[in-house]
Structures are given as structure tokens and as C-alpha cells.
Amino acid sequence: MPDAARPSKREEPRRETERTILAAAEKVFAEAGFGGATMQLIADMAGLPKANLHYYFPTKEALYRRVVGEIFEIWLQAAEALDQAQCPVEGIGAYIDAKMEISRRHPFGSKVWASEVMHGAPVIQDYLETTLRDWTEGRAAAIRRWIANGQMQPVDPHHLLYMLWATTQHYADFGHQIETLNGGRPLSDEDWAAATRSVKEIILRGVGAL
Amino acid sequence: MPDAARPSKREEPRRETERTILAAAEKVFAEAGFGGATMQLIADMAGLPKANLHYYFPTKEALYRRVVGEIFEIWLQAAEALDQAQCPVEGIGAYIDAKMEISRRHPFGSKVWASEVMHGAPVIQDYLETTLRDWTEGRAAAIRRWIANGQMQPVDPHHLLYMLWATTQHYADFGHQIETLNGGRPLSDEDWAAATRSVKEIILRGVGAL
DNA sequence: AAATTTATTGACCGCTTGGTCAGGTTATGG
DNA sequence: CCATAACCTGACCAAGCGGTCAATAAATTT
Structure with a gap:
């Protein structure tokens, strides 16, 4: 068989x-x-x-560690969208696209990560202090370059990154709340497209890149 | 004594x-x-x-229920900032101020709420379906009025509200991650002020209210 | 087809959990 | 100063927990 x-x-x-x-x-x-x-x-x-x-x-913790590690890998891959871009509209736009897609396809993983960080990151503290910190500094530098080039307004790069994370992951982590406010129905294809469009529009206009 | x-x-x-x-x-x-x-x-x-x-x-659950209920009350009070405003800059700005202040003063409560929603809101589903839904619809209507008055760009009110929640609560729920990326130090008074300023600036400009 | 490694499982163990309760202690009111 | 009610707590319990293990079954190698 x-x-x-x-x-x-x-x-x-x-x-x-x-x-x-x-x-x-x-x-x-x-x-x-x-x-x-x-x-x-x-x-x-x-x-x-x-x-x-x-x-x-x-052990339970070893299993948990593997689960958390896999999510982190997925997010790091999505981060490449920010790298290979020449302008903020393209880079930030592609990053939002990628992160919204992940929120839709891997809502469980996103929640596990959120839960882990909320509880003080007992298992992934080393990730935060090494890989994530390095990645963040690199991306902040890229944003500063865009600002220096006059391609966007002078916003604080870190707070911009936090806003990108917060907004996109919210659709996974608080998906149940959003679904409830959506009349109890899961977001449709069009709902997700509209959400992504809204996020991109507000943030890109907000940083003066449009 | x-x-x-x-x-x-x-x-x-x-x-x-x-x-x-x-x-x-x-x-x-x-x-x-x-x-x-x-x-x-x-x-x-x-x-x-x-x-x-x-x-x-x-029971443990009764205690938990009380904790969650108290946080919800605090957030509802902050929501009044949005009500008594004539223009989006004032209303949204005051709401961001209030929610950032709550993230700073009640980080534990914010995390409990986030955890509860992430786990499917087993205890507060009725809150979501009644009080929160009504509140959200009312605020969405106010935003639509501002749009109709030409005081801001035509953005989807729901997704704007989600962005406000996500961005402000992120500073409480992911406070540990932010602190780690801040060199392991808690945000100072100035850091919080800068964060609030960044959030307000990007969102208010993003909705075309500036 | 025997031998050996890999995978599977029911039964079990020590420990912690949420919750109970009888009995003691303190405050209040007459 | 006594009685009644409110408050406090050490000791205890059944249930469920993460994890172990010996025995078995299946696959692979020789």
C-alpha cells in the first residue's frame, strides 16, 4: 500500500x-x-x-524549544524582504506583505512567540540578545540611510520596526478578537487584502514615503 | 497603633x-x-x-476573572479620550497618549488580557461580543464622520483601531523584547515620550490628519 | 532467517496542583 | 465580659502532571 x-x-x-x-x-x-x-x-x-x-x-521544554525556534526561522526569512529593496515603499511594503502572510499562515507560531516574550523569554533570551538584536540594528541602519537620502521622513527606526511587528502580528495574536468583531466570521481573502492594504497605506504615508 | x-x-x-x-x-x-x-x-x-x-x-478561575475584568474597565475609561474630541488629531492623539500611559503603568494587566484573547477568550467572550463590539462600532462611526468632514483620509476605521491597539499595547506585551533591544535597560521617561511621539506622528500623518 | 537496531506502548511513579475543612484567632456588638 | 460572626491557617486529599521503563513490534542489516 x-x-x-x-x-x-x-x-x-x-x-x-x-x-x-x-x-x-x-x-x-x-x-x-x-x-x-x-x-x-x-x-x-x-x-x-x-x-x-x-x-x-x-522533555516538554525541548519540544517547546523546537517549536519556538521554527517560528523564529520563518520570521528571519521574511525579513529578507526588507533587505533587497532600494526604497522604503518597496522594502517596507514587501515586509508588511510578508509578515501579514505569516500571520495568516502561521497564527499558532506567532502566538507561541508572543506568549514566550510576554513571560520574559525564559527560553529564547539568547536569540533576542544576539540574532534579533543584530538584525534590528542592521535594519535600523538601512532605514536611517533612506532618511538620509530624503526618501522618507526622519522617524525613529526602532519605533518604526516595533510598529511593523505590532501591527502585523496583531492579526495573528489577536485574531480571535478581530474575528469576534468581524461578526464571528474569520477574515476572508478580501478582508486580509484590505487589512494589508490599510496597514501599508497608513504606515507608508505615515513615514512620508508615499 | x-x-x-x-x-x-x-x-x-x-x-x-x-x-x-x-x-x-x-x-x-x-x-x-x-x-x-x-x-x-x-x-x-x-x-x-x-x-x-x-x-x-x-476558585482560581474566579480570581482570574476579576483580574481580567479590572483591566477591561481601565481600557474603557481610556477610551473616553476618543469621544470628547472634535478632530482626529486631538482624538486619536489623546487616545494614543492614554493607551501608552496604560501600557506603562499596567503592563501586567495588558499581558493578562493579551494572553486571554490569544487563548480564545474562554472567560471574556461575552465582553468581546457585547461591550467591546458596541464600543468599536461607535468609534468606527466617529472616524467615518471625520472622514466625511474631510478631516482625514478615507482609511478603514476598524483596521485603524486595530493598529492603535496593536501599537500601543505592544509596548506592554512585548516590553521585555523592547527592553532587551534597548540594551537590557528599561525605557526611560524620555524613551517613553519618544515612543509616544513616534507612534502619534506616524499614525496621524498616516491617516492624513496632520 | 537470525541478529540487531529502531520504534511503539501500557503501566507505573513521585510530585505538584486546585481545592477542602476543622479548628483556632481576632474583631464587633450588646 | 461574653457571644456571635468574621477571618485566618496548617494539614490534608483526590486528580492530573511530566517523565520512566520494561516489554513488544517492526524494520533493517548481515
Whole structure:
């Protein structure tokens, strides 16, 4: 029975099972927080016995660490949108596009990250102090260059970056609130497009790049 | 010994003790999440035996409910800034001022709210569907009036409100990340003033109100 | 097809959790 | 100064937790 209903475990069974567990863990950690999540809940969601989880991930914290690390990777990739741009409209616009897409496609991951940071980043403090800080300084320098070139108004680069993060991630982290205010219905394709358009318009006009 | 070191319990001892417990609970819930928080931790932080907590609040959830409710009240009060304004610069500006001040003075409450919404608002769903929805629609109408009067550009009122919430609350919810990127130091008075200035400047210019 | 490694699992363990309760202590009111 | 009510708390409990382990099953190698 090749290519059965369950994803084929012929090639790399370990990877397949790990992915199943990680997906379940991401969802449970997002919905219950680290403290509220239980290995039993994750196991049920993954359709595996609890003991099997500990075969692939020694502890709950190790599993959590992997989940958080994967989100960070995704965000770093999106950040490249800011790099290869010549003007703020293009760079910031592409970055907002990318981050809004991530908020839509990976809402659980975004929530796990938010939860982790809110609780004082006990697990990812080193990320914040090294990779994220370096990345932030680099991007701030690029923004200062745009300002020096007269391509946008002189706004504080850090606070601009915070605004970009806050606004885009809000659609993932507070998605439930937004959905409720949207009459209980999830945002449609057009709703997401309109949201992205609004964010880009206000911020790009706000920094004087339009 | 009138007016001793401990807050006077002569007048309304019940209220005093409740406030002590609520303050401790707010902090612990913010730092550990609902699932990660324990009654023992809250009791230690409040300097009371655990059993005493259950004398004032029957269950962990009842205590949590009170904490969340108090934050919502604070935000509703801040919302009045938006009401008594004639122009967007004044209204939105005052609202940003108020919400930034709350982020600074009540970071724990903001985190508890964020955590609650992220986890699907199991406790405050009714707030979202009634009070918050009504408030949002009222404010959206006010914004549409400003647009009709030509006092600002035609932006989607809902997405503007989301941006205001996201940006201001980010300074509380992600305060640890911001502090880390600030060299590990908490934001100074001037930092907060600069942050508020940046947010107001970008958003007010972004909606074409300047 | 035997041997060996890898994957799977039910049963179990020590510990912490939210919550209870009986009994003690303090304040209030007559 | 006593009685009644409000307040406080150490000791305790059932339930659920993260994690372990010995036994088994499946795959892979020889």
C-alpha cells in the first residue's frame, strides 16, 4: 500500500513523525500556553500515545524549544524582504506583505512567540540578545540611510520596526478578537487584502514615503 | 497603633486584602499565564497562606476573572479620550497618549488580557461580543464622520483601531523584547515620550490628519 | 532467517496542583 | 465580659502532571 492515507513513512519516518508532533505541539502551546499545555493534550492532537512523544523529544521544554525556534526561522526569512529593496515603499511594503502572510499562515507560531516574550523569554533570551538584536540594528541602519537620502521622513527606526511587528502580528495574536468583531466570521481573502492594504497605506504615508 | 506599616485594615479590611491578592494575581498571571500560574505562587507573592486566597476567591478561575475584568474597565475609561474630541488629531492623539500611559503603568494587566484573547477568550467572550463590539462600532462611526468632514483620509476605521491597539499595547506585551533591544535597560521617561511621539506622528500623518 | 537496531506502548511513579475543612484567632456588638 | 460572626491557617486529599521503563513490534542489516 504505497502512499496510503497517512503520510508516507517510507522515506524518512523519523522526520514525518517529528513534523506531526511539532504541528500538534505548536497548536496546543498556542492555545493553552506553555504552562497550560500538557503532553497528553499534544499526544491526543497528534494521534500518538504520550510515551511516544518522549521518544522523539526528551522533555516538554525541548519540544517547546523546537517549536519556538521554527517560528523564529520563518520570521528571519521574511525579513529578507526588507533587505533587497532600494526604497522604503518597496522594502517596507514587501515586509508588511510578508509578515501579514505569516500571520495568516502561521497564527499558532506567532502566538507561541508572543506568549514566550510576554513571560520574559525564559527560553529564547539568547536569540533576542544576539540574532534579533543584530538584525534590528542592521535594519535600523538601512532605514536611517533612506532618511538620509530624503526618501522618507526622519522617524525613529526602532519605533518604526516595533510598529511593523505590532501591527502585523496583531492579526495573528489577536485574531480571535478581530474575528469576534468581524461578526464571528474569520477574515476572508478580501478582508486580509484590505487589512494589508490599510496597514501599508497608513504606515507608508505615515513615514512620508508615499 | 493606628495607620501602621501595613495598610490600615481598620476601615474596610476585606477590600484591602482583596486588593493585595488581586495585585499579586495580576503579576503572576501575567508572568506565567493562567495555566502556569499557581495559587501557591500568588499566595507567596501576596504574603498570605494559600488557604486564605480561597476564603476571598472561591476558585482560581474566579480570581482570574476579576483580574481580567479590572483591566477591561481601565481600557474603557481610556477610551473616553476618543469621544470628547472634535478632530482626529486631538482624538486619536489623546487616545494614543492614554493607551501608552496604560501600557506603562499596567503592563501586567495588558499581558493578562493579551494572553486571554490569544487563548480564545474562554472567560471574556461575552465582553468581546457585547461591550467591546458596541464600543468599536461607535468609534468606527466617529472616524467615518471625520472622514466625511474631510478631516482625514478615507482609511478603514476598524483596521485603524486595530493598529492603535496593536501599537500601543505592544509596548506592554512585548516590553521585555523592547527592553532587551534597548540594551537590557528599561525605557526611560524620555524613551517613553519618544515612543509616544513616534507612534502619534506616524499614525496621524498616516491617516492624513496632520 | 537470525541478529540487531529502531520504534511503539501500557503501566507505573513521585510530585505538584486546585481545592477542602476543622479548628483556632481576632474583631464587633450588646 | 461574653457571644456571635468574621477571618485566618496548617494539614490534608483526590486528580492530573511530566517523565520512566520494561516489554513488544517492526524494520533493517548481515
